[in-house]
Amino acid sequence: MVRLILDSAAGGYPVLIGSNLHRELRNVVTRLDPTGAAIVTDANVRPWAQRVAKAIKRAGLKTAIHVLPEGERSKSMAELERILTFLERQRIDRGGCVIAVGGGTVGDVAGLAAAMWQRGVRLVAVPTTLLAMVDSSIGGKTGVNGRRSKNAIGAFWQPSAVVSDLAAIETLPTASYRDAFAEVVKYAVAMDRGLFDLLQRNAPRLVDRDASMLERVVFRCVAAKALVVAKDERDRGPRAILNYGHTAGHALEAATGFRVSHGRAVAFGMRVSARIALAMDLCSKRLVEVQDELLDGFGLPDRPPSADPDRVLAAIALDKKARRGKVAWVMPRRIGHAEIGHAVPGALVRRVVTRSLA
Ligand SMILES: NC(=O)c1ccc[n+]([C@@H]2O[C@H](COP(=O)([O-])OP(=O)(O)OC[C@H]3O[C@@H](n4cnc5c(N)ncnc54)[C@H](O)[C@@H]3O)[C@@H](O)[C@H]2O)c1
Ligand SMILES: [Zn+2]
Structure with missing residues (x-):
């Protein structure tokens, strides 16, 4: 097991990463000494969550479990309200805590409920x-979706502890597991060369879900994210580096x-x-190649997605991180280092996006 202490404006909190951490979870909760605990989870x-409840009951703390329907649709005002009603029924007071298992x-939705209930538990x-x-x-972002917009309603609310049990x-x-490696590769290319080397050397073990290798990878990703979040808890500046790959990525999601x-x-x-960075002479051809190889190794993706380039380009122009109509790109310079705030000529974006979808 590895343990980090992350900083937040509200004080430090532990992040535990390892396998079969029931006892550690119980100790973490015991140390918080809550007046009550309420668990939120989803159907899958x-x-x-029942195992978590059992572990906590052994510490002499009564808990109940609220089960959300599985899937993104549970990030709604309606489900948020149901969670708040559950907390009310469980008589969670200001000294209580919410445990989000999922x-x-x-x-995101249980975190927002915790931020709101009693003005924050x-x-x-x-x-x-x-x-x-x-x-x-x-990073402390919590939220639900609006009727038309993703993550539009939310709050910054840092956890008091994070317990990542790799046994889960x-x-x-497979699809969910594989997809997460996009973010892992993001941290590696944009922020952490050591992580990149680790991934390159151990891709097959990771594809096989080797727990000891996963422990090292999760640790480095958490450390990378924590580093920028500590500098920019409210996402006004340097945190934008976490947006690497997300400008065209979000556009592809929207366009499809x-x-x-x-x-x-x-x-x-x-x-x-x-590819844009290469065309602007900001990175080497080698970077493009090794990043491609790594993504291929994790099965991301095995073929180009089918999407209308014009739609993707229109969605890029609407990027929510754009300020006064200018899209700010995160550009890789070398493995382990990217830069935020690059302006890219429209014609170049068009050329690369169109080619990448062909
Ligand atoms: N707050 C943030 O900073 C932040 C960052 C990135 C993404 N998000 C949000 O996270 C959400 C996506 O998260 P996700 O990918 O974890 O999706 P998810 O929570 O919907 O889980 C994916 C699926 O896996 C199931 N599942 C979860 N754990 C499982 C397990 N151990 N075994 C079997 N099935 C399991 C879930 O029931 C669900 O069907 C999005 O809503 C996104 O907006 C938030
Ligand atoms: Zn992402």
Whole structure:
């Protein structure tokens, strides 16, 4: 097991990464000494949440479990309200805590409930997907979707502890597992050369879900994300580096009505960004090649997505990170180092996107 202490404006909190961490979870919760604990999970992860409940009951703390329907649709105002009603019924007071057991969906909506209930109660994150372990459980962004816009309603609310039990990964569907590697490769290319080398050397072991290798990878991803979040908790500046691959990636998702998964879209976005960077003489041809090889090794994607280039280009122009109509690209310079805020000529974006979709 590895343990990090992350900084936040509200004080430091532990992130534990390892296998079969029930005892550690119990100790973490005991140390928070809550007046009550309420677990939120989704239908697919319920058995895992029941194990968490059992571990906590051994510490003499009563808990109940609220189960959301599986899937992104649970990130809604309606489900948020149901969670708040559950917390009310469980008589969670200001000294209580919410324990979110699940992927990014559960983490985002349960995190927002924790931020709102009693104007904020403590949150313990127990991520069960690789994406949640390397990305969504870190950084304090919580939220639900608006009727038309993703993650439009939310709050910054840092957890009091994160317990990433890699045993949960064993039951994760292949598509979800594979998709998370897009974010892993993102951290490696944009921020961490050592992680890139680790991935290159151990891709097959990682594809086989080797727990000890996963422990090292999750640790480095958490450390990378924590580093930028600590500098920019509210996402006003340097945190934008985490957007590497997401400009064209989000556009591909939007242009295909979200038929292309987030991970596959981000992989596409990183391939596009690297090719643009090469054309602007910002990076080497070698970078484009080794990034391609790594993404191929994780099955991201095995063929170009089918999408209308004009739609993707229109969606890029609407990028939400654009300021005063200028899209700010994150460009890789060398493996382990990217730069934020690059302007790219429209004709070049068009050329690269069109080619990448052919
Ligand atoms: N807050 C942030 O900073 C942040 C960052 C990235 C993504 N997100 C959000 O995270 C969400 C995506 O997260 P996700 O990919 O974890 O999706 P998810 O939570 O929807 O989980 C994917 C699927 O796997 C199932 N599942 C979860 N754990 C499992 C396990 N151990 N075994 C078997 N099945 C399991 C879930 O029920 C679901 O069907 C999106 O809503 C996205 O907006 C948030
Ligand atoms: Zn992402």
